[in-house]
Amino acid sequence: MDRIGACGASDAGSIPAEGILNKSLYKKCVRARFPTLNTTTLSIMIISFKPHSREEIPLRVKWLNNREANKYAIENPEHETTTEEQTVWYDRYEQNPYKKFFTIFDDEKPIGFMGLSDIDKEAVAFIMIGEDDYRGKGIGKISLKYLIDYGFKELGLKRMTASTDPRNEPVIKLNKSVGFREISRDERDISWEITK
Numbered sequence: 001m002d003r004i005g006a007c008g009a010s011d012a013g014s015i016p017a018e019g020i021l022n023k024s025l026y027k028k029c030v031r032a033r034f035p036t037l038n039t040t041t042l043s044i045m046i047i048s049f050k051p052h053s054r055e056e057i058p059l060r061v062k063w064l065n066n067r068e069a070n071k072y073a074i075e076n077p078e079h080e081t082t083t084e085e086q087t088v089w090y091d092r093y094e095q096n097p098y099k100k101f102f103t104i105f106d107d108e109k110p111i112g113f114m115g116l117s118d119i120d121k122e123a124v125a126f127i128m129i130g131e132d133d134y135r136g137k138g139i140g141k142i143s144l145k146y147l148i149d150y151g152f153k154e155l156g157l158k159r160m161t162a163s164t165d166p167r168n169e170p171v172i173k174l175n176k177s178v179g180f181r182e183i184s185r186d187e188r189d190i191s192w193e194i195t196k
Contacts, residue, residue: 045106047142052093052101052113059103059110060086063130069112070128072168100155104143106134114143116151122159123151136170144178152196162192 063069064081093099101115111134114127127143129135151157162180164171165188172190175182180192 045137045139047139048105048107049102049114049143049146050105052103052115054090054094056103056110056113057083057086057090059130060089060113063112063128066130066132068132069130069135072165072171100150102147104129104139106139111139112143114147116147116155116157116160119155119157121157122161123155123157125151125160125162140171140174141177144174148178148194157196159193159195164190164192166190 061081061083064086093101098119099115099117100119101113103110104112104114109131111131112127112129114125116123116125118124125144125147127140127147129140129143148160151160160180162175164175166172166185175192178194180194182190183193184191
């Protein structure tokens, strides 16, 4: 990984990817550049976050219907969502001041989404990498760090929670790596929190 900086802001500077993002980076989006090695070339991923938009409804349908992406992420992974259902969701989202969602991009390609729900003095965090080729590459960690920093610094939250299926080892490791603390566990769910 080399740098995170602002995109769409005039001169917000940049800081190491492992560091905490400063408030000026939230104007439009944040970019993270890091190399990935495949068999023939070294390529650079440019990860950015932009507010969720209505144009991404078809992607929500695709990702929420992707069994590999949703098997641990949603309550009923067998449910096939539709464009109509996600349009209704988005209509409600636009009217809901207690939710803030972002789309995750690699350069200009949307690859997933994340967000905060039930925003007050605390919020519930959620992330989904919808494109299969992008899981296991550190994008979840960069994205969740951004979401945590956004929640604490931009929204003034005191606490964030999350829940994870106990079989979802990658997300369990992810949550621990960014500072979430396990607060309860049963056979269906692990509850997490992180405080300011």
